[in-house]
Amino acid sequence: MKYDYIIAGSGCAGLSLLYRMLKDSQLSQKHILVIDKDQKVKNDRTWCFWEKGNGLFEEIVTHQWETLEFLSDDFQRKFDMTNYRYKMIQGIDFYDYVIGFAKQFDNVTFASENITTITSFDGFAEVVTDNTTHKAMYVFNSTSLFYPKMNTENSLLQHFEGWVIKTKTPVFDKNVGRLMDFRLSQEHGATFMYVLPTSETEALVEYTLFTEKVLEKEQYKVALQNYIKSYLQIEDYEILHTEFGIIPMSLAKFSRKVPNGKNIINIGTAGGFTKASSGYTFQFVQKHTENIIDLLKKEKHPNPTLTFRDKMYQWYDRTLLEVILSNKLEGKEIFATIFKNRDIETILAFLGNESSVWEDIKVMSCLPIMPFLISGVKQL
Template sequence: MMKYDFIIAGAGCAGLSLLYKILQEPTLQEKSILIIDKDTKNSNDRTWCFWEKNAGSFESIVHAKWNTLEFLSTGFEKKLDLGTYTYKMIQGIDFYNFVINFAKQFTNVTFLQENIVAITSDAILATVKTEDNLYAAKTVFNSTNLFNPEITEENSLLQHFKGWVIKSKKPIFDFEIGRLMDFRVSQENGATFMYVFPTSTTEALVEYTLFSSTVLNKETYDSALKKYIKEELKIDDYTISHEEFGIIPMSLAKFQKNPKKNVLNIGTSGGYTKASSGYTFQFIQKDVSEIVEKLKLGKNLNSDISFKDKRYNWYDRTLIDVLLSKKRTGKEIFAQIFKDNSPEKIFAFLGNESTIIEDVSIMKSLPIKPFLISGLRQLRSKN
């Protein structure tokens, strides 16, 4: 059985972000590292969008960026000047290539394409079992779904989306303005909005996104996209150069951070997909930076959850409870938040970077009774 200092189980956003951060740290970059994933990571299978104030670790592969967004709903429209924030887009294939090519400079890094079936541990080592072999390490960083909680219609909403990158024959888009949410579409299947991010005057990512308990059939996503492109974007002549589909859990279920000794969950498996919005990329970057700092200083990775993390977790759970119990619709909630607050304050809140005073200001935008009932329920919950 081969032994390593670190095993990274899963080579998605979390696993590769952690690998990149480790290899950038001089005190850790010579550690023996094994990365295992069943896929080769050679396709453009997803797009990550996020916001930040400064240039980040992956600035060189940012595909497009915007300083102005817009929010649209029935009877309400708002242009959002992001102030100190910039909204950015990274394509999956660019991210994979960037990190993997960087890692190839290090002979102590090994990539394996195998299917992981189990992760176990004892007092000294953690062991990863694949369909073919066993591997051991002092620490295993897991982003597979092996330890995920049960996701049900009672405890979770699903954020599911179908996106097309379209190219129009004529220049139609203002590529300096991204459409963050357009709720002027049918809400019959739950909180539903369109997301439009132009990368040129003729090309844009158009995404049909829903928060609901179940996914739809393929034809429903396609029909909604076609209708919106024709009726709202006023485009008849276009081609689809890329498409993607995704499902993100927005759950009240508890995602474990330390499922076993010497095993640390990262990414969605560690609870770093924000339950109320589905955003993941920047939360992963903050988490892996903290992990690397602890490794560098020899600190315990199994630290307690901070008060700040508990606070935002409660906010997220309260919103999910309101949506699950149908006390308010997603369309109503987001329209009220964007109507009454500045974009910088909203993005700080959604990015877990706001002050308590700013949090109170956001909460004052929302109807007191349904959020109070759901908030108290979540304080009492042991999930």
């Protein structure tokens, strides 16, 4: 059978695109195939992001914070947000929400198959799996098939282990999210903790590093145990859930376009929508998939063209990443300088690619000039 659209990969990007298609009256009757070797039945990740107002997935937001906290060795600061809210969505809630909605449509098919190749021909694309071959007008790919070459010279890994813990007595302020706590050893590279309380007795505590390689599993465990005991001063707690993840932060160019693949469109991390300087993905995926829907409705090629501002933000990201990779400055020093000297709304607008040029200048002007000038010229 030939489909209108094939979505290769049913993670954040694939399911976000599917949901937007099915919510649109013009596209909801298209024949859509979603292929992934894994069924989405586990709570395998947590997405946290900042957003103004209510978003498309507001109904499944687990918790949101109006106040964020940043901690480093020489200062601690709480930021009360005016426009933004920091939000959390659990992976299993997202999967259940989108897949449950999609199962109401007879024109949507889910296939649990391992994808081996994706190829574009004149007027259609083809997905080959271990079982069969599928064809469609367009394939939206979020698999790693077209990832660029990454190595320790051009890339870091953002890797993390998170624990959802529950205490017997109230210890957390559920209104304050600890966005970054850099009061940790930086021996491996940029290293910090998140603490995101969802009640007075429950919180996600996550150990996060930007380094060239992952640690031994026991090292994450020890770091989390020490932090919970020494910094949170919690002795008695229960671990309700654990998660581990790795996100590429790379100078290698993740392109929306596939060479000789006009009918293949990369989405998600594959399409460059994991922010290279921070690893944030969820909101960038939402903006990208919304643009794709707009183009499909206009019967245009569904690969949004990068704007001048898009290219500027990519340059900012590559410059910051090159500064860290070349050891000109530590990640801890960069983030601490920004959060110490600028207001939270400006910082979040800048990190979310929603800032004005004036706000860009405000953020960049508080950082040391020479390291960023040298790296910026190199990344032009």
